[in-house]
Amino acid sequence: MLAPAGDPGQEKPMSEPALHHAMSLSLAEARAAAARGEVPVGAVLLGPDGTVLAQAGNRTEQDCDAAAHAEMLVLRQAGQRLGSPRLIGCDLVVTLEPCPMCAAAIALFRVRRVVFGAYDPKGGGVEHGPRIYDTSPALHRPEVIGGVRETEAAALLRDFFAARR
């Protein structure tokens, strides 16, 4: 077992500009997803030094895969890129609060920190619903920062669903 005290990245906070830049990339992925007819959610996976290891938007329609959420895509891409299923010291930045499936996957991949934009009272699994990290003590618990550029992220989703009605 790894001692939690030995995790070097845990105490280093993400700078405000770095956080906003990463969210800009995620918002761009969300817009690109909307243009493809996908629910507009985008994500990026940052390495311990802040390098972008992966970025993606939802691809459930395109891939005929109900589990092809942006978070799942970047987790898998980053794992393959690093050659490890453990993304130690990595941060995931996503435009919407992760659903329970993604929240659990983020923990399994040992992501250090999850940053999200809009809160999702209906489908979220971090601050809503099953609150995966609060109720599953056996899981790795990433640091969570919610509500980053929330207005923009929420507006994207609102506009997308309004246009479909």
Ligand SMILES: [Zn+2]
């Ligand atoms: Zn999800």
